[in-house]
Amino acid sequence: MELVIDNLSKTYPNGTQALNNVSLRIAPGMFGLLGPNGAGKSSLMRTISTLQEADAGTIRLGDLNVLEQPEQVRQVLGYLPQEFGVYPKVTANELLEHFAVLKGVSNKGERRQVVDALLHQTNLWEARNKNLGGYSGGMKQRFGIAQALLGNPKLIIVDEPTAGLDPTERNRFHNLLAEIGEDRIVILSTHIVSDVSDLCRQFAIINKGRVLYTGDPLVAIEEMRGQIWRRSVPKAELASYQQQFAVISSRLFAGQTIIHVHSLAQPAHGFEPVEPTLEDVYFARIHAAEQVAVEVAKG
Structure with missing residues (x-):
């Protein structure tokens, strides 16, 4: 059934x-x-x-x-x-x-x-x-x-x-x-x-x-392999990174802000590749859909 x-x-x-x-x-x-x-x-x-x-x-x-x-x-x-x-x-x-x-x-x-x-x-x-x-x-x-x-x-x-x-x-x-x-x-x-x-x-x-x-969650994660990049940035610079890159998530760790960026290639110097998780898949899909909505609204 x-x-x-x-x-x-x-x-x-x-x-x-x-x-x-x-x-x-x-x-x-x-x-x-x-x-x-x-x-x-x-x-x-x-x-x-x-x-x-x-x-x-x-x-x-x-x-x-x-x-x-x-x-x-x-x-x-x-x-x-x-x-x-x-x-x-x-x-x-x-x-x-x-x-x-x-x-x-x-x-x-x-x-x-x-x-x-x-x-x-x-x-x-x-x-x-x-x-x-x-x-x-x-x-x-x-x-x-x-x-x-x-x-x-x-x-x-x-x-x-x-x-x-x-x-x-x-x-x-x-x-x-x-x-x-x-x-x-x-x-x-x-x-x-x-x-x-x-x-x-x-x-x-x-x-x-x-x-x-x-x-399949495992397939979704595999499809995202090589597309998730991580960098530690000062909290005060987070907004600037969000304007420049497809920042899909951010979290605090030891006083620093860790961001994950979705990109087919290294976004910029200082970013390191990271193994994707289902959370990355989720945030990347949500972010991409929101960006499309913004572009449609702009006409």
Whole structure:
């Protein structure tokens, strides 16, 4: 089963064009949707999840027309939104039981087996009778995945799942996502590049409602080889370098500003080549698209 998105567009009543002719083909496995805040990721996730309609385009999940058969899609869909609220005075066990009933698991014995299995899978068994209000951020996210897995969905969407998690919980959550992504489509929507490089075999970069790149992260990195250059510059001179070169990122290190420049050849004396990362790919694609937009605006 594949998820096929063709020429999907969405403009909100305030005039914001959230999606602009988005086309993607997503096979089973982990798929990363990478973009800055406001890029259109959540709008795309909500549309795929049947929570909002599109203005144009089509989405197909196997034989299902997602935009025309929302009820059937919801039966095979698991969704963990960016803002996932829980009832603080209810236990994980109780709320998961309730969600299982809503998912149509009516047989009490079967429901008990399903809930117990999910609590074990998400490493929440020992805390199953603890009120959700006492859960850490990572535990709440794992509970969110447990509810998303109810009904053995064929498509799971997780929106910014590791934002705010400490390193230990983030690693635990990564392991859980990798496990559930082995035999179904899992879309990971995030602005954290390392989440995609760690987990996904396929990914897309989206910005301002447009898909800028789609492919294999390793191939994307290889395509950028020999095109990323690094130099340490005084902070006061950063703006000057940004005017002269395609500076795609900058960071402070030991009081100096380290810049990365995208160029097919050495930009100038003092720059050294550096092995590209997926972060470089991401920033280079975003920067190139913004430069094109500037040139178009100039006419």
